[in-house]
Amino acid sequence: MTTWRSEGAAAPVADARSGNWVDRLAPAPLRPYLRLARADRPIGSWLLLLPCWWSTALAAVAAGRPYPDPVLLILFAIGSLAMRGAGCTWNDILDRDIDRKVERTRNRPLASGQLSVKAAFAFLAFQLLVGLAVLLSLPRFAVITGVASMGVVAIYPLMKRITSVPQVVLGIAFSWGALMGWASVFRSIDDPALLLFAGSVCWVFGYDTIYAHQDREDDALVGVGSTALLFGEKSRLPLALSYIAAVALFAGALVSAGAGVLSALGLMGFAFLLYRQVVRLDIHDGAKCLALFKSNRDAGLIFFAGLSADALLQNVVSAGLI
Template identity: 85%
Template sequence: MTSWRDGAVAPVADAGAGNWVDRYAPAPLRPYLRLARADRPIGSWLLLLPCWWSTALAAIAAGQTYPNPWLLTLFAVGAVAMRGAGCTWNDILDRDIDRQVARTRNRPLASGQLGLKAAFAFLAFQLAVGVAVLLSLPRFAIVTGIASLGVVAIYPLMKRITSVPQVILGIAFSWGALMGWASVFRSIDDPALLLFAGSVCWVFGYDTIYAQQDKEDDALVGVGSTALLFGAHSRLAIALAYCACVLLFGCALASAGAGLLAALGLIGFAVLLYRQVKRLDIADGTLCLVLFKSNRDAGLILFAGLCADALLQRAVSAGLI
């Protein structure tokens, strides 16, 4: 077998063969990129989308033509850095558990591609990038962002003590729903809170789908997940979470004064969530991964609707339409 020192190790199960890290990245960098999940960018998208929704919803409420491009860029950089930092921290804490789980045993720390000191150094680098992004935001948004760090730090430990770690993940991954609004208005108002609550439900639903891949190993290792908690009733739990998500998002849009195009974006978002529930087979791990990843497309449809609505409302108010 080729040594991991040559960079040629089997990819983690959900990274997929032929991902860009394995194909193009220099061999010495591959373990670090794998640790940050750069070979699986879906997590960065799912962390970023609530930030972008919030920024776009704030643009509608503020009468702006489009979301602030600088904020969108900062949130994109921050999402990649903080998702990578969160994954690095997760793997540091879970390295012994990961060795016992089929899907995760090839992760850099579990497989020995990286040592603990190197992982901590890389974690510090990613956090430094995240802090630099945070300090580029308005003061109120900086304070709001700092408030999320405790949730991010404790999430990897939650599966050891609760059957619903997806709730904590939902809070951590949905914090961006507050950040965009806070950056525009220097406050957290009802639309942002409703968007945040809906996003927590969204994350709870899609991560319950994702967790179906690990439920047998999780049961053997002795950690909790909603896939194990709900078992054969997982489809119903996911459907209820998604219904709550769409309802709360609808209330957020109405509260912010969003119009028809935002509503159409929400409808498109809801249709993709419905298709996930309809197609779900909790015994098919490959399908569960495909459905989980489709949440990026659902989120981009909603974001596009919000952006189009901001543009339309601005055009109408300016008498152009």
């Protein structure tokens, strides 16, 4: 049976925006479920979605299509919402005892007792069914590609217990979408998709290192690993190197796919925002770390816009309209 405290009075989770739509508009009985799925913090869904959209847009460029397949973009958006929520639910089920000991996470629904574990498992099953419905709407090769990611997604929450670099596993899980768009269009995984995937892993490694600095002291007390603890005061250099690698690999993907100048301009805008993160990093300022982490959504959207504009431009040029 589902149990919760008085939801209207429940303390907000530390990194949720004050006055977010869940706290203001959602019916009280639904709030702990929406918080469990991080609906009050949509940045994670964006970061899971963006590699899917990049891959779809890059495939449009390579295939000579004027724009990314809108049906795929919508399906990936729904799937990202469902699977990010499922991943967070699974993470909180496994980490509920750890979360109670960490300042930023102690008010999460399971850690604070707003929801029972049984209710969380039922909600997890619902989200997985939504994700499965989206996956089965894709071509068979893409379905197989998507299923191959499930093992990585399942083990990620356990990695911080056994390694100092769980961000590598998170990078693989959050970057799988870089394969999915290409696989859905071409029914194969080719060099551009592999380069995009590898670059995305480096990108995730970097931004999640920034995010992990919010929990550095608590993680040390609890005894779990993270790159924030591993690198500490020297985090700026590995962050810069991971971002340089991401941009270089993305550039390779663009060349391999035959992308043009607008894709390159989008990548340059993306790279500039990553550069600003490196320059502005202050590992002792949790609020700034969170703001820098969230800026990756804008960086990713700039890259996607460049890819999409490039597909349109190349199609117009090939049609002899300009």
